[in-house]
Amino acid sequence: xxxxxxxxxxxxxxxxxxxxxxxxxxxxxxxxxxxxxxxxxxxxxxxxxxxxxxxxxxxxxxxxxxxxxxxxxxxxxxxxxxxxxxxxxxxxxxxxxxxxxxxxxxxxxxxxxxxxxxxxxxxxxxxxxxxxxxxxxxxxxxxxxxxxxxxxxxxxxxxxxxxxxxxxxxxxxxxxxxxxxxxxxxxxxxxxxxxxxxxxxxxxxxxxxxxxxxxxxxxxxxxxxxxxxxxxxxxxxxxxxxxxxxxxxxxxxxxxxxxxxxxxxxxxxxxxxxxxxxxxxxxxxxxxxxxxxxxxxxxxxxxxxxxxxxxxxxxxxxxxxxxxxxxxxxxxxxxxxxxxxxxxxxxxxxxxxxxxxxxxxxxxxxxxxxxxxxxxxxxxxxxxxxxxxxxxxxxxxxxxxxxx
Numbered sequence: 001x002x003x004x005x006x007x008x009x010x011x012x013x014x015x016x017x018x019x020x021x022x023x024x025x026x027x028x029x030x031x032x033x034x035x036x037x038x039x040x041x042x043x044x045x046x047x048x049x050x051x052x053x054x055x056x057x058x059x060x061x062x063x064x065x066x067x068x069x070x071x072x073x074x075x076x077x078x079x080x081x082x083x084x085x086x087x088x089x090x091x092x093x094x095x096x097x098x099x100x101x102x103x104x105x106x107x108x109x110x111x112x113x114x115x116x117x118x119x120x121x122x123x124x125x126x127x128x129x130x131x132x133x134x135x136x137x138x139x140x141x142x143x144x145x146x147x148x149x150x151x152x153x154x155x156x157x158x159x160x161x162x163x164x165x166x167x168x169x170x171x172x173x174x175x176x177x178x179x180x181x182x183x184x185x186x187x188x189x190x191x192x193x194x195x196x197x198x199x200x201x202x203x204x205x206x207x208x209x210x211x212x213x214x215x216x217x218x219x220x221x222x223x224x225x226x227x228x229x230x231x232x233x234x235x236x237x238x239x240x241x242x243x244x245x246x247x248x249x250x251x252x253x254x255x256x257x258x259x260x261x262x263x264x265x266x267x268x269x270x271x272x273x274x275x276x277x278x279x280x281x282x283x284x285x286x287x288x289x290x291x292x293x294x295x296x297x298x299x300x301x302x303x304x305x306x307x308x309x310x311x312x313x314x315x316x317x318x319x320x321x322x323x324x325x326x327x328x329x330x331x332x333x334x335x336x337x338x339x340x341x342x343x344x345x346x347x348x349x350x351x352x353x354x355x356x357x358x359x360x361x362x363x364x365x366x367x368x369x370x371x372x373x374x375x376x377x378x379x380x381x382x383x384x385x386x387x388x389x390x391x392x393x394x395x396x397x398x399x400x401x402x403x404x
Contacts, residue, residue, distance in 0.1 A: 028326065029067060029069070030068070030070070030321065030326060030328055031069075031072060031094060031095060031097070032069055032071055032072070032096065032098050032099075032100065032314075032317065033074070033090035033094065033098065034050070034053055034071065034072070034073045034074070034099065035074050035075075035083055035086050035100075035102040036050055036074075036076065036125075036310075037049075037075070037102070037103055038075040039075055039077045039078065040076075040077045040078025040204070041078050041203055041204035041229065042228055042229035042231070044230060044259070045103065045256070045306050047299075048259075048299075048304060048306035048310075049101065049103075049125055049306050049307070051295060051299050051303075051307050052303070052306065052307035052308060052309065052311035052312075052314070053310045054298060055291070055294040055297075056311045056312075056314035056315050056318065057318075058298075060318060064318050064321045064326060065322050065325050065326030067326045072094050074089065076102040076103065076104070078104065078203075080104070080106045080110050083104070083107035083111065084107065084110045084111055086102075087099060087102075087111050087115070087122075091114070091115075097119075097120055097328045097329065097330065098120070098121045098122075098123075098328055098333070099120060099121070099123070100123045100125070100310060100314060101124075103124075103125045103126060104175075105128070105129050105174060105176025106174050106175045106176070108122075108129050108132055108140065108175075109129055109131060109132065112135070112138065112140065115140070116139050119139060119329075119330035119331070120139060120330070121139050121141060121330060121334060121337075122140050122141070123140070123143060124140065124142045124313075125143075125306070125309055125310060126253060126256050126278075127143070127144060127146060127147040127150050127176065128142030128143070128145075128146055129142075129146065129179065130147070130149075130387055131175075133356050133387070133390060134354070138355060139334070140355055141313065141316065141355050142354075142357060143309060143312065143313055143316075143349075143357040144278040144309070144346070144359045144361065145356055145357055145385050145386065146179070146356060146390075147176050147177075147183060148180070148183035148186070148387060149183065149385055149388075149398065150180065150183065150253075150276065150361065150385065151180050151181075151183035151184040151252045152186055152187040152398055153361065153398055153399040154183075154275075154276035154361075154363070155183065155184035155185060155187025155190075155191065155224075156188065156191045157363060158188055158193075158222060160191055161380070162222070162274065164188075164221040164222040164248070165192075165194065166194045166195075166196050166219065166220045166222075167188050167193055167195050167221065168195070168196055168197045168198070168215055168218060168220045168222075169184065169195060169197075170199040170200075170208075170215070170225050170226070170236070171227070172201060172202070172203050172205070172228040172232065173200040173201060173203065174203050174228070177226045177227065177228055180252050180253065181252075184224055184226070185198065185224075187398075196218060196219065196220050197215075197220070199214060203228055204228075204232070205232065206235075207235075207239070208236045208239045208240070209239055209243060212245050215240075216244065216245050220247065221247070221248070222250055223245070223247050223248070224249070224250050224252070225249065226251070229256070229257060230258070230259045230261070230262040231262075233258075233262065234262045234265055234266055237266055238269065250273065250275060251274075251275040252276045253275075253277070253278075253305070254275025254276060254364050254375065255278060255304055255308075255362075256305045258275075258304070258364075258366055259304045260302055264373055266366075267373065271365070271366050271367065271368060271373075272366075273365060273366065274363055274364070274379065275363070275364055276361060276363065276364075277305065277361070277362045277375070277378075278309070278359065278361055278362070279305040279308045280362060280376065281308075281375065282375070282376065283345065283347070283362075283377070283378070284377075286343075287344055288346075290345075291303075291311060291345040292345075295308075295311070302374070304375075305346075308345050308346055311345070312342075312344045312345065312346060315342065315344065316340060316342060316349070319340055319342060320337035323336040323340075334355075337351065338353065347359060348360065352390065354390050356387060356390060358384050358385070359384075360381060360384070360385070361385045361399070362380070363378065363379040364376050364378060364379060380402065381402040382400065382401060382402065383399065383401075383402065384399060384400050385399045
């Protein structure tokens with residue numbers, strides 16, 4: 001009798017386990033990977049990217065097209081080799097078919113061949129490399145646009161609207177910031193300006209004082225800096241101020257570098273420097289107002305482009321998955337995303353056939369208002385920023401001026 005009861009109990013346990021297994025199998029899951037910098041020279045950006053991504057997933061309750069979303073996040077350590085290793089882990093071990101991030105342009109170049117081979121969609125976080133986008137087998141969604149195209153128009157703005165005629169650039173010596181600095185320099189030169197010097201400090205440069213005397217002693221109307229994040233930017237501005245560099249300055253990716261924390265630290269010495277931004281939290285549209293509420297719940301602070309960009313890329317991926325009924329295979333999901341036309345916190349978004357976003361861009365500066373240092377509303381707007389080097393943009397303007 002005891003043996004029979006034991007057999008019945010064991011059978012019941014097996015049935016429960018089997019039912020649990022069936023339930024687990026029946027719950028379809030879509031895995032989304034992310035690679036953010038939590039350590040290294042731009043470690044302060046990792047939590048910001050994560051907050052934006054989680055804000056987008058919170059809106060849909062971590063579900064899309066009737067399927068559960070499993071999020072797997074890795075730390076790039078602001079390292080090319082680590083970023084590549086983490087990407088391979090997400091693809092080969094976790095089975096991820098969509099990855100949001102990583103940040104650095106050098107890592108994009110390293111990852112791109114493997115992503116193409118494995119047919120994995122990768123989204124950039126703050127622009128991406130033309131060298132990746134031009135390849136016919138690219139699987140990259142580049143947002144807001146290529147690094148070079150993001151700043152080309154701003155170089156022309158510095159010449160045509162601000163009236164400067166000679167420029168020095170200082171840019172971090174890695175692929176992304178080299179492309180940013182050269183984009184602005186090319187735009188400035190094409191408008192009629194002269195770039196008299198270009199300086200390339202290493203990534204994570206602890207001290208910019210060796211470079212500042214060159215900028216002081218070289219004749220130029222304006223200094224354009226293109227450094228790798230809020231920490232380096234703040235250090236450069238502060239050291240320039242302390243060493244008496246009194247030439248006017250302009251900058252790129254101001255929305256990513258002028259975080260609330262950086263502005264509070266710099267105070268008045270950050271005021272008056274105009275810059276290129278793909279986003280400012282003071283944009284006046286319905287999508288941005290909704291985004292601000294969600295991101296403030298995540299962080300308790302107003303966002304920079306870091307939160308907005310990861311949020312918008314997640315929203316694009318989610319919209320594509322909804323359109324495909326949850327099919328995340330490259331051949332189905334890629335064209336679905338390219339067909340999207342979205343209204344985002346940063347403005348209208350669409351994609352060209354190479355996977356490069358077409359967006360508006362803005363001129364901003366730091367301001368002191370209502371007792372706080374903030375990134376300003378747009379001082380000027382350009383529309384439909386494109387990289388004219390891409391085949392699909394042949395014969396099209398690099399941007400459209402605001403007619404307002």
